[in-house]
Amino acid sequence: MTKPVPDPAANAERLGADLRLDRAASPTVVNGNDEYGLEAALQLVEALGGEVAILTMAPAAGIETMRKALAMGAMRGVLVADDGLAGADIPTTIRVLATAAATQAFDLLLGGLDTSDGAGGVVTAGVAARLGLPLLSAAAHIEPDEASGRVRVKRLSAKGYDLLEAPMPAVVSCTQALGTPRYPSLKGIMAARTRQVVALSLADLGGDLAPAGRGWPSRVLGVERPPARAAGRTLSGAPADAAREVVDFLADRRII
Amino acid sequence: MAPQLLVVGEVADGHLTKLSAEIATLAADLAAAGGGTAVGLVLDDAPGAAAAEMAAYLPRVVSVTPGGGDDLAWAPRAAAEALRLVADGATHVLAGVTNDGRDVAGLLCGALGWGLLANASGVAWDGDALVVEATVLAGKAVTRSTVDGPNAIVTVRPGAVEPSELPAAGAIEARPPAAAPLVPAAVVLDRVAEAGAEVSLEEAKVVVVGGRGVGGPEGFALIDELAELLGGVTGASRAAVDAGWIPYARQIGQTGKVVRPALYLGMGVSGAMQHRAGMQGSQHVIAVNRDPDAPIAEIADLFVLGDLFEVGPALAAELRARRGG
Numbered sequence: 001m002t003k004p005v006p007d008p009a010a011n012a013e014r015l016g017a018d019l020r021l022d023r024a025a026s027p028t029v030v031n032g033n034d035e036y037g038l039e040a041a042l043q044l045v046e047a048l049g050g051e052v053a054i055l056t057m058a059p060a061a062g063i064e065t066m067r068k069a070l071a072m073g074a075m076r077g078v079l080v081a082d083d084g085l086a087g088a089d090i091p092t093t094i095r096v097l098a099t100a101a102a103t104q105a106f107d108l109l110l111g112g113l114d115t116s117d118g119a120g121g122v123v124t125a126g127v128a129a130r131l132g133l134p135l136l137s138a139a140a141h142i143e144p145d146e147a148s149g150r151v152r153v154k155r156l157s158a159k160g161y162d163l164l165e166a167p168m169p170a171v172v173s174c175t176q177a178l179g180t181p182r183y184p185s186l187k188g189i190m191a192a193r194t195r196q197v198v199a200l201s202l203a204d205l206g207g208d209l210a211p212a213g214r215g216w217p218s219r220v221l222g223v224e225r226p227p228a229r230a231a232g233r234t235l236s237g238a239p240a241d242a243a244r245e246v247v248d249f250l251a252d253r254r255i256i
Numbered sequence: 257m258a259p260q261l262l263v264v265g266e267v268a269d270g271h272l273t274k275l276s277a278e279i280a281t282l283a284a285d286l287a288a289a290g291g292g293t294a295v296g297l298v299l300d301d302a303p304g305a306a307a308a309e310m311a312a313y314l315p316r317v318v319s320v321t322p323g324g325g326d327d328l329a330w331a332p333r334a335a336a337e338a339l340r341l342v343a344d345g346a347t348h349v350l351a352g353v354t355n356d357g358r359d360v361a362g363l364l365c366g367a368l369g370w371g372l373l374a375n376a377s378g379v380a381w382d383g384d385a386l387v388v389e390a391t392v393l394a395g396k397a398v399t400r401s402t403v404d405g406p407n408a409i410v411t412v413r414p415g416a417v418e419p420s421e422l423p424a425a426g427a428i429e430a431r432p433p434a435a436a437p438l439v440p441a442a443v444v445l446d447r448v449a450e451a452g453a454e455v456s457l458e459e460a461k462v463v464v465v466g467g468r469g470v471g472g473p474e475g476f477a478l479i480d481e482l483a484e485l486l487g488g489v490t491g492a493s494r495a496a497v498d499a500g501w502i503p504y505a506r507q508i509g510q511t512g513k514v515v516r517p518a519l520y521l522g523m524g525v526s527g528a529m530q531h532r533a534g535m536q537g538s539q540h541v542i543a544v545n546r547d548p549d550a551p552i553a554e555i556a557d558l559f560v561l562g563d564l565f566e567v568g569p570a571l572a573a574e575l576r577a578r579r580g581g
Contacts, residue, residue, distance in 0.1 A: 006393075008394060008510060008529060008530055008533075009528075009529070009530070011394070011529045013393040013394065013396060014393065014396065014397070015392075015393070015397055015399075019399075021393075032510075032511055033511065089371055089372075090365055090371070090372040090374075091365050091366075091368075091369045091370065091371060091372065094362075094365060094366045095369070098366070113355075114358070116394070116510055116511075117392075117393065118374070118392075119374065119375060119392065119510075120358075120372065120374035120375070120411070121353070121358040121362070121374070121411075122358050122361050122362030122365055122372060122374065122411070123362065124362065125331070125358065125359045125360075125361075125362025125363050125365075125366065126362040126363065126365045126366030127366060128362075128363065128366065128439050129335070129362070129363040129364075129365075129366030129367045129438060129439055130366045130367075132439055132440075133439060133440070134332075134439055134440045134441065134442050135329070135331065135332060135359060135363065135439055135442070136329075136442050137331070137355060137358075137359050138355045140504070152445070153442070154448075155329075155355075156355065156504065156505070157355075157447065158268060158456075158505070159447070159448075159449040159450070160447075160448045160449045160450030160503075160505075161448050161450070162329075162444050162446070162447050162448070163444070163445045163446040163447075163448065164329055164442035164443065164444055164445070165442060165443050165445055166440065166441075166442035166443070167440070170442075175504075175511070176494075176497075176504065176507075176511045176512075177504045180498070217371045217403050217404040217405055218371040218372070218373065218401065218402070218403045218404075219401065219402055219403075219404070220399050220400070220401045221382075221387065221399075221400045221401060221402055222399070222400045223397050223398070223399045223400075224397070224398050225396070225397060225398070226391065226395060226396075226397070226398050226536075229536075229541075229555050229557075230557070232541075232553070232555075232556045232557045232558055232559055233557070233558055233559070234548075234553065234559045234560075234561055235558060235559065235560045235561065235562075236560075236561040236562070239562055239563075239566040239567045239569075239570035240570045240573075240574070242560045242562060242567055242570070243567060243570035243571040243573070243574040244574055245558070246542060246558060246560065246571055246574075247571070247574045247575060247578055249540075249542070249557070249558055250486075250519065251578070253518075253540060255461075255462065255486075255518055255519045255540065256486065256575065256578065256579075
């Protein structure tokens, strides 16, 4: 599962007048944690065989971002795009992704631990619940075993990691600890142009996925800018002088 | 209908986490303000101490011991217990913004279809609806959001409220575990502790952070020394983690921990937006950097222009001198 998000590096994310993400305000990239999952999937398939497909729920323009994932090496894509999903809330996103995932055969369904825009960090777990599949979250390492039909995951914990094992198919939420994603090669970029992306609408998925009528039950009521920080001081003197000023600052504020 | 708020408690080393104590306080306050009730859930192999701690904040705590067999992943079992309490009448579920808390919230959201409000830094009633304040888009905006209807799931960030005990401790009710986890639970084969991983950055009053400028794993000795002198905890920027100098558990930023200490001291941290998303809620920010154009200068109360390997030892010496005097 790969979500197109505003590029965090561009630092231009904003909410539009409708209090939804203004998708035109910023260049779009594959969500970082999704990309770590994609990289892990590509390495698994390179070692074990098989196929990597990507699943995205986004406006139709989301296909441009999917091309970047295809250029990294994903072999095909499924894009759920429907005007009825604009501004979709979290439970709807979970239902739609789970329903779309269920149309595909898979051993592992990988998603990001969270996204850099919404940052809810609940969708991958929600999809596991809808599908009734084991959830292996906060993955730092993924090791499927074809012979036993089980997968082992190192899950980040407060003290290090837990080694988890579950039968496949299973749902895994992915983190940066999986390793740095590759850059697309020129060959990959060329190949991505011809790779198939199947577009699905809500009607294609069937069922009552989105509530009828206007508006979502979850709504943003208002938005404001966080209070600006007061301008600070720069200390450029000798280290000992700067250190004294810093410690005075801390003592004045009773931090030491 | 009177609201019934359910708090999914988390246990670390046999004790209720500070975040869970905060959320329990928040739920008790909301129950009082909304004319409803609040109940806590503790699921642990030895829940006694944590349940008693939670009952200091809530009038009722349900305590569940999972029982024998395999060591199973926590979140699918906790979600199954929460689902039973929802069947008993819980109308709102509150969990912490932790890997486990988010897993439980997500599993319940998938199972129940309730609306979910994430990363709350404040929660209040507006009529019958909960309104949640949250910082979004890497700190660029603060939203107030709500869910229509009688139910919601809320994930709560550290620091939303200070824990505050009730005049009298609540009742603890021990329950046998649910028949099955919410989804087939993974088996925990091993729990591995890694040196340097066990820190509670989110709860630290002082965080000293090493960035790319630290130059290597040995450079973190200075960061650790300053952290100890300040009674704080060592954190790191993504650049230092990606370089393999320090475990991921120490990372502060959009893909790491979000901290809001009384003092953030950045040593050789440039302050990329990715990092600022995890620290701009800090009360005071001091940064040491050789680069006058480092973006962290924009948000620092004090920006020390200099080499961290000169300023850092001077700072350590000054702190020692004051402590001695």
